[in-house]
Amino acid sequence: MLSQPEIAAELAARQPNFSLSRALYCDEGTYAADLEHVFYREWLFAIPACELDRPGAYATLQVGAYPVVITRGNDSVIRAFHNVCRHRGQRLCSKDHGHTPKLVCPYHQWTYDLDGKLQYARDMGEGFDAGKFGLKKVHCVDLGGMVFVCLADVPPPIAELAKPLMSYLAPSGLKDAKVAFSSSIVENGNWKLVIENNRECYHCGGSHPSLCRTFSDNPKIGAMDGPHSASDEILAHWTRCEGAGLPSRFVMHPTSQWRLARIPLLNNAESYTMSTKAAVAKRMGAMPFNDAGSLLFFHYPNTWNHFLGDHAIVFRVLPISATETQVTTKWLVHKDAVEGKDYDLETLTRVWLNTNDEDRLVVEENQKGILSPAYEPGPYSMIQEEGVVQFVDWYCRLMEGRLSPRPAMAAE
Template identity: 40%
Template sequence: MNVSADIRALVQRRKAGHSLEAPFYLSDEIFALDMEAIFRQHWIQVAVEPDVPEPGDYVTVELGQDSILIVRDDDMQVRAYHNVCRHRGARLCNEDKGTVGNIVCPYHSWTYKLSGELMFAEHMGEKFDRCKHSLKSVHIENLAGLIFICLAKEPPDFAPMRAAMEPYLLPHDLPNTKVAAQVDIIEQGNWKLTMENNRECYHCVANHPELTISLYEYGFGYQRSPANAEGMEAFEQTCRTRAEEWEAMKLPSAEIERLLETTGFRTQRLPLDRSGESQTLDAKVASKKLLGRFEQADLGGLSFWTQPNSWHHFMSDHIVTFSVIPLSAGKTLVRTKWLVHKDAREGVDYDVKNLTAVWNATNDQDRALVEYSQRGAGSSGYEPGPYSPFTEGLVEKFSAWYVRRLAEQIGA
C-alpha cells in the first residue's frame, strides 16, 4: 500500500509504553489507512442476533464507504451482503433497520431473495443470467449471538476466539434476548481514543460515580502499596472464592488474554461490589427475568473485549454491548445496546431508565474525556506520555496491536 514517508516513519518509531504521536489521532491520511488496514481487514463487531429476530428483519452498518446489509433469511440464518444492487449500484436498503419480504432495489426493482439470489430483473433479455448477479456476500460470524463481519477477501481465523469464548458466553443465552434499548452517541474524537479510554479504569474513580457503585476499586489494575494492601488482598480473596463457586456452576471465570493476536480478545468474570448483582445504580438486577437458565442473580460481571472495536458486559439479568465505528479522523460513533430476556416485560420486569442509567451516564462522561484528549492531541504542546504499568497495560496492548497491524499493511 502506498503511504507517505512521514506515515511510514511514524509507524516505525512508535515508542512502546507511550501514547501515540498526534498524527495518529488527527491525520486524514492515517484515518484512511486505519479504514483500509484495520476496518477492512479484521473482524468488526457490528450487531447482535436479536437485531434481526425474524426472517426479513435487517439492519444496515456503515463502514467508511461501504454499507453492509445484515439480514435474517427464511432458514433463520443471519447473512451479510454489500448493500449494493448488482444492476447499477444503487443502495438497496436505505434505513438503519427494517423488515422486507424480498430485497428490492428502489431504482429499477431488481429483486433478491433473502439468501442473496437475484430472482427478478425485468427487461434484461433472454441471454441474461440471473445466477451471475447475486448479491455480494460479506464474511460473517455469529459468536454466541454477537455478529462480526469482515470485508477482507481472506479474513483472519475466527476459530480460536470462538473456541475460547463460547463456553463463557453461551450460558447468558444472548440469542434469546431482545434489544430493550439502543443509544448512539457521536464522540468528537478519534476512534483510537475511544478504545484507549475503554481499555483502562485509571480514570474511573474520579469520573464514573455511577459505574463504580458496582465495580470493585481494585478490579482493573492497581499499584499495590501499604495503604491499599489489605483491601487488595480482600478483593483477590473474594475473586478466588467466587471463581470456585462459578466454576462449580459451569460458568468459566478465569482470565483469557490474547489481545496481541491478529483476532485479539480478552475476557474475565469478576465479582461486583456491594454484594452486587448487576451494573445498576443500586447494584441489584435491572430485570427480574434472568437470562438463560440462571436461577441466581449474583453471578458477577463477565467482560469481553475485542480488537479493534468492541467491548461487552454480561450479567445474570442483562447484557450491554458496545460497538465503535469510525466516521472521520475526529468523529466516532459509539453504539450501545442493552439486552434483556426476550420474555421480560417492560414496566413489569424491567424499567428502561433504570436499565440504562449507569451506562448512559458513563458513556456521556467518557465522551467528554475522549473529546478532551482529541483537543489536547491537536496542541503544539502534546507529546506521547507514558502509560501506567499498573492500570494501563491493556491500553498498551491495544496500541501495540494497532501499530503492528499498520506495519503489516504497509510493510514497515
C-alpha cells in the first residue's frame, strides 16, 4: 500500500501521453488518496432533481466512507445531509430513494425535519439542547435540474459551471421531467478506467453495435481543442440548433474538468434507439425538433450525460474499492409522458443498457490485464484517445497539487 509521498513519486515519474502505472490504478493507498483528495473535495453529480418529485422525497448515495441523504423540503428546497443520526450514529435512510414526512432514525426514533433540525429525542432529560444536534449538512446545489454535492468543509467554486450548464440545459426542461428507468451496476475496475473508457470511442466499433447505429465514432466528435477543429457537419449542426434556441457550441473549463457541446447523431438519427427514431413521443422541455442530436456534458470526477430531443440519460460514477466502481444510469422523460402510450421502456433503454454492459466487460478485462505484473503503461493514440489524455492529465495535475508538501513555516 503506497504512502502519499510514494503516490506523488508515481505521478511525477509518469510518461506523458501514456497510461498510468499499475499502482495508480490498483493500489489501496492510491484508492484512499483518490477518495481523500478527489471524491471528498470535488463537486459530485448526485441525482437529477426531478427524482425528488415532491416534498418529503429523498435519495441516498454512498461516497467512500460517507453515506449521504438528499431531501426535498416542505419549502421545495433540495438539501443534503450526512445520513448519520446525531444520537449514536445509525444510518437514517437505508433505501436508495423513498418518501417520508420526517427523517426518523430506526434505532431510537430521533426525528429530524426535512431541513435537518432535530425535532424529537425521547427521554434526553433536562438541559438537553436539541438545537445542537441537527443533521450535519453537505453542500448541495441544483444546476438546471442536476443536483451536485460536495463533502468538503469549503467546496471549490462552482459558479463557472453554473452559468453555462443552466443555459445549455434550459431547453431540456429537466424540472418538468421524471425518471422513467434507473439502472445501477458494479464494474470490477478502478473508477479511472471507467472514466477513461467513456472518454474515447476508439473501442466503439468493436464493442458497441447498438450504440454505433446512432453515435459516431469519429474522433472529431470528442475533439478537445474546440470549435476550430470541428467538422463542417458539426458546425452546421451548431448553427441550426442555435438558430432554434439551443445553446450548442463547445465550451470547456480552463482546467478541463467539464465540457459542454451538442453533437449530431449519425444520418439524422433522432435518438439512441435501435430504429434511430425517437423513443418518446413527447419531447423534453422546449426542444424544437427530434433530431437535435445529443448535448454532451461531462464533469470530472464522476459524470457524463446525454440530453436529446426526446429524453435524457444521466450517469453517476462512484468508487467502491480500488477495483470496483458503481455506475448508475437514469433515463429521464417529460413528466407527462405516459409509459405504454408515449414510450415503452425496452425501446427507451435498450441501447444504453447494452452499451453499459459492454463497457462493463471492457473495463473488467482492462482491469484484469493491469493487475498482471507484466503490465506496463502504453501509449495513447493522439488521434483517437485525446479525451483520455485530457482526463488523465486533469487527474494527475489535481493529485500532484494536493499531494505536494506544504511549505514549512518560517522560523520566528
